[in-house]
Amino acid sequence: MIRAALKWVFVGGLLGLLVGCSPLKVLNALTPGSTFSRVADISYGSDPRNKLDVYTPTHAADDAPVVVFFYGGSWNSGSRSDYRFVGEALASRGIVAVLADYRLYPQVHYQGFLEDSARAVGWTREHIGQYGGDASRLYVMGHSAGGYNAAMLALDPKWLASVGMKPSMLRGWIGLAGPYDFLPIENPDVKPVFFFPNSPPDSQPINHVSAASPPALLIAATDDTLVNPQRNTGGMARRLREQGVSVRELYFSKPGHATLVASLSRPMRSLAPVLDEVVSFIHAQDQARVAAHDL
Template sequence: MLAALAACSPLKLVDRVTPSDSYRLTAGVAYGPDPRQMLDIYQPLKPLPDHPVVVFFYGGTWNSGSRQQYRFVGEALASQGIVAVVADYRLYPQVRYPAFLKDNAAAVAWAYRHIGEYGGNPQRFFLMGHSSGAYNAAMLALDPRWLAAEGLTPAILHGWIGLAGPYDFLPIENPEAKPVFFAPHEPPDSQPINHLSASAPPALLIAANSDSLVNPQRNTHQLAGRLRALGVPVQDFYYDRINHVTLVGSLAKPLRWLAPVLPDVVAFVGAGLPASSSRP
């Protein structure tokens, strides 16, 4: 399985081995007029009155990805009693920064206002993302401009979860990301690290020590430290047996032995407002 994940279509392989009998899917819900402004909702099979909600944004350097490729994330969360929302958003070259953040905010606003119809509790509402999707989640949680455009504030969030996220990456080195942020004229306000405050929602930050794409020390470790210094509840975990890709891959049922990412997420979501902690 690990060897196959290193091949050209790891997401297709993970999708093939993802169970389809552990959730109820409502697919292709529009939250805006563009074909990319759609989301999928994964409901737990056992109905409860108080399901927490996680809106997930996938990675792909803001130029690739689709919600259908992340059924394994929806399945993982729904199988643990969480209503999961996996949202598409417009990508480069159709849009550049900050248009995709406006899409993210619109998806969150739709979910917040409608998720009760799908068994979710908007009072237990979380954002989550991997890689560039973790950046998106961070920006919505830390920079109030984006949710404000939808008549909301980050105060609606019970917390947010970043998996291998880039939070401080100027000047941009990745050639695929450069045009997204107008390099070499990248706006400083595009960086999550520049939007920290004591009122920020609690955070769960997870990274791979061997991540060669997004430096875990500069990004996850630095962000956790600065948030913690402001008194924001933060948990930051770092694992040795995973890399940038297998970190999110470990949410898939056959790969959960790689790292306890899913239990970490479930504990954070279930705990509500967690106490500050870190794992060596």
């Protein structure tokens, strides 16, 4: 009882710090460096923002699963350096993590950052073997706006086709509080990114679901006030199931929109077992692939 109370005092104090200063810098400062090796500032394209970092587990096998992670920020802000705690979390569980920057609005509209996201995945498939990853065990993952990027790569074949890939080359995709069905757009910061009021229906991930879509893990905060969880996560899960696609759908009450991804960090993991669910999902896809091969 006392230990549990102290834990929540610590979490409460940490939440206070997150409100009072740069939240991600606090989490990164509390992230250990012993579980991974990082190769930073790798170029995957010609633009200055076409850079990525690779986090390889300290004791990785040569055929480790690989997750390409895209951060959120309404497609107008963000940096891979802010998400060191995500790279550490995945690497600590034996997963090679690739954290990619991409061009943002107003430099580009939505097509531009999806092109970049596809290039980052294409680079990963081609080169990740040099960093201990298995390109045949490849996943895309994102939080918030980054969840949109991951969903579009997994669901709309034209983006990965631009780098000689197909969505079927992904073992699965993972969305944390992602926006998948958000027309008409209400957020004024997002409207110009998608050409409001002429936002094309083709820009919505939910409109690209098919029976060939990769398996999905969809996680949301129950009381998310920024991205409606019932419409987006719930609606996407229903559409996938209607097409016979395997999907695991989870909602957690303690985190909010931002702290859902923060729960991947060591100090915040008591908020929700997001990391455990990501790892379980990846292991389940591996087992399903082995079972299918044995048939």
